[in-house]
Amino acid sequence: MNLSQEIPLSVAPVSRAKIIAFYVIFYGCLAGIFIGTIQALLLTLSNYKPTWQDRVAPPGLSHTPRSDKAEVAFNVNDLESFLPYTKALKDFMAKYDEQWQTDKMKFEDCGEEAQEYKNRGDLESDVGIRKACRFSRSWLGPCSGLDDPYFGFKEGKPCFIVKLNRIVNFRPKPPTSNESIPDEAQPKVQPNVIPIFCTNRREEDAGKVGEVKYLGIGGGFPMQYYPYYGKLLHPHYLQPLVAIQFANLTMNTELRIECKVYGDNIDYSEKDRFQGRFDLKLTITNL
Structure with a gap:
């Protein structure tokens, strides 16, 4: 073996x-x-807010309708050319219909005038679900879509609905001085409102933008809608809106327009063109 x-x-x-x-x-x-x-x-980790929220940039400013290249062009005589824009506005405004804001257990009236922050308790407290402030689309006047289904596009006076992006527990601070605000925007500064102002971005477009109307509470973003407590505690939250209507734009030419919000804790970045502002290429033809 x-x-x-x-x-x-x-x-x-x-x-x-x-x-x-x-x-x-x-x-x-x-x-x-x-x-x-x-x-x-x-x-x-917290169930209510990101752990490293101190690294979150100030809120972005977004608008509806919008395109990938921030270009909006249409012909007032061609319904098909602006129908996608008005449809986007109609779809966006649908969630602001009053029929969805009738539940008193979910919504509350916060006034039609700008007020101070609404005290809804600390973020991590035993208060539970917070009520959301109602926001009536009728406050946006001719840009609400209630009377004009074309939101001014058919008349060459287009409306854009603007909102500040949500950041949990962020409290925007209205400007306390006029140093960082253009002279023409200073009349818009008022208590408890984050003002917004649009103007020509290029010097050659000076005088071509014409009258700009700011529709909503105080023509800006009122403080009583802040802070936002997140999806878990604020599931029915509605962001306050501002409707911007360009009432007298120069036709048949491309215009570069910049809209900015102003506040003590709102900054801008060259790397992010939507941080506290946005640019828009707008061309309206009537030929």
């Missing part, structure tokens, strides 16, 4: 069992460490 051949055969099952036991214990320990790490991380 050849012992050198029999020994490995008798030892092999034992060796395999040890190897299997080693890897079971090894990967079991890794899984335990991983699960323990995740659990420890979850204990540091």
Whole structure:
């Protein structure tokens, strides 16, 4: 009998069992460490706000309708040319219909005049679900879509609906001085309102933008709609809106328009063209 051949055969099952036991214990320990790490991380997270929210940039300013290249062009004599824009506005405004804001357990009246922040308790408190302020689209006047389904586009006086993007627990601060505000925008500064102002971006467009109407509460973003408590605590929240209507634009030419909001804690970035502002290329033809 050849012992050198029999020994490995008798030892092999034992060796395999040890190897299997080693890897079971090894990967079991890794899984335990991983699960323990995740659990420890979850204990540091809040259910109501991001842990590193101090790194969130000031709110972006967005508008409806919008296109990928921020270009809006249409012919007042061609319904099909502006129908996509008016449809976008109609769809956006649908959630602001009064029929969706009648539940008194979910919504409350916060006034039609600009007021101070609405005290709804601390973010992480036992208050629970917060009520949302009602916002009537009728406050946007001719840009509400209630009387004019074309939102001014058919008359060459287009409306754009503007909102500040949501940031949990962010409290925008109205400007306390006029140093950072253009002279022509300073009359819009008033208590408890974040003002918005639109003007020509290029010097050659000076005088071509014409009258701009700002429709909504105080013509800006009123403080009583802030702060936002997040989807979990503020599921029915409605952002305050401002309707901007360009009532007397120069026809048959491309105009570059910039709209900005002003506040003590609202900044702008060259890397993000929607941070506190937006640019718009607007061309209206009537030929």
